[in-house]
Amino acid sequence: MRYVDVGGIKLSAIGLGCWQFGSREWGYGNEYAEGEAVAITQRALDLGINLIDTAEIYGFGRSERIVGRAIAHRRGEAFVATKLYPVLPVEPVIKQRASASAARLGVAEIDLYQVHWPNPVVPIGWTMRGLAKLRRDGLIRHVGVSNFSLAQWRRAEADLGAPVLSNQVQYSLAVRQPDRELVPWAQANDRLVIAYSPLAQGLLSGRYDGTNTPGGVRSTNSLFLPENIAKAGELLTALREIASAHDAKPAQVALAWLLRRPNVVVIPGASSVAQLEANAEAAELDLSDDEDSRLTGASDRFSPKSGPAALPDLVKARLRR
Numbered sequence: 001m002r003y004v005d006v007g008g009i010k011l012s013a014i015g016l017g018c019w020q021f022g023s024r025e026w027g028y029g030n031e032y033a034e035g036e037a038v039a040i041t042q043r044a045l046d047l048g049i050n051l052i053d054t055a056e057i058y059g060f061g062r063s064e065r066i067v068g069r070a071i072a073h074r075r076g077e078a079f080v081a082t083k084l085y086p087v088l089p090v091e092p093v094i095k096q097r098a099s100a101s102a103a104r105l106g107v108a109e110i111d112l113y114q115v116h117w118p119n120p121v122v123p124i125g126w127t128m129r130g131l132a133k134l135r136r137d138g139l140i141r142h143v144g145v146s147n148f149s150l151a152q153w154r155r156a157e158a159d160l161g162a163p164v165l166s167n168q169v170q171y172s173l174a175v176r177q178p179d180r181e182l183v184p185w186a187q188a189n190d191r192l193v194i195a196y197s198p199l200a201q202g203l204l205s206g207r208y209d210g211t212n213t214p215g216g217v218r219s220t221n222s223l224f225l226p227e228n229i230a231k232a233g234e235l236l237t238a239l240r241e242i243a244s245a246h247d248a249k250p251a252q253v254a255l256a257w258l259l260r261r262p263n264v265v266v267i268p269g270a271s272s273v274a275q276l277e278a279n280a281e282a283a284e285l286d287l288s289d290d291e292d293s294r295l296t297g298a299s300d301r302f303s304p305k306s307g308p309a310a311l312p313d314l315v316k317a318r319l320r321r
């Protein structure tokens with residue numbers, strides 16, 4: 001495994017995303033939640049992955065419980081990151097919610113406690129005051145945010161009066177906004193961008209071709225519309241060809257491209273232990289500058305239909321199911 005040193009801590013470049021654990025919207029079922037999910041987490045630790053990302057909202061606490069079971073006798077190997085769902089994120093509420101998360105995870109201290117989304121009504125300073133107190137009390141080690149703009153991230157830091165270690169954002173060859181501000185700022189300031197949906201929820205594996213769209217949460221992801229998968233043709237071809245040159249898989253190349261960005265770690269989810277193992281191996285995959293440029297160019301030219309323009313097609317696709 002490769003590690004990224006940031007803010008005085010050492011994190012695996014490949015982490016593990018645990019939204020899939022016990023969350024109905026992924027549709028992986030009970031057997032996955034009760035068996036495979038624990039096996040995936042334990043295998044991740046075996047392979048040197050320390051960054052394990054979950055959230056109180058995933059499966060309404062079930063994901064945290066599953067992670068807690070998986071790391072029960074291996075606490076020292078895991079850097080546990082969870083997230084506060086920011087409904088009324090003020091001091092007494094935050095304290096109660098963080099304590100409940102820690103109990104489900106079976107930990108005395110949460111390594112990274114992230115604000116899942118900015119709250120449009122509650123000033124971030126109120127939330128940061130509560131988080132500062134949790135840090136002083138030893139319930140959390142580091143504060144992070146998620147889905148924050150750069151301005152919101154900096155505001156949070158100013159209000160916390162200390163570094164906000166990380167910002168977890170959607171980032172992949174299919175979604176490139178973090179390139180513009182967040183990644184350069186993280187690099188210049190010893191902070192971290194945690195890339196979520198780094199495989200664009202599986203699109204970048206090349207497994208979905210418009211005829212086999214996955215269900216659940218991904219049926220509401222416009223990237224999986226047949227029209228958008230067709231538009232992603234150049235990018236998917238580049239991923240396949242570069243993968244074949246390295247005796248690797250397209251998903252691994254998609255992760256390796258992200259890891260060439262400074263101060264970036266990725267947290268792919270996995271539907272099986274085999275996928276987790278393949279994702280872990282991506283840390284060892286070195287792309288050349290030419291390969292990077294080819295992928296970046298194909299990604300620049302990928303312009304999927306999204307937002308309100310994609311809505312009618314998503315509704316039609318949903319009705320056809």
Ligand SMILES: NC(=O)c1ccc[n+]([C@@H]2O[C@H](COP(=O)([O-])OP(=O)(O)OC[C@H]3O[C@@H](n4cnc5c(N)ncnc54)[C@H](OP(=O)(O)O)[C@@H]3O)[C@@H](O)[C@H]2O)c1
Nearest residue numbers: 017018019196197198199200201202205251268269271275
């Ligand atoms: N902060 C936030 O707001 C936020 C939002 C979203 C996600 N997240 C976090 O980020 C994590 C990852 O994001 P995500 O789950 O949305 O998307 P992702 O990691 O891009 O995609 C995960 C899916 O891709 C497929 N996959 C994974 N590895 C593969 C491989 N080696 N080969 C082929 N297919 C592979 C699997 O689906 P199939 O096998 O079923 O195709 C898997 O469930 C989440 O678990 C969560 O922790 C955070």
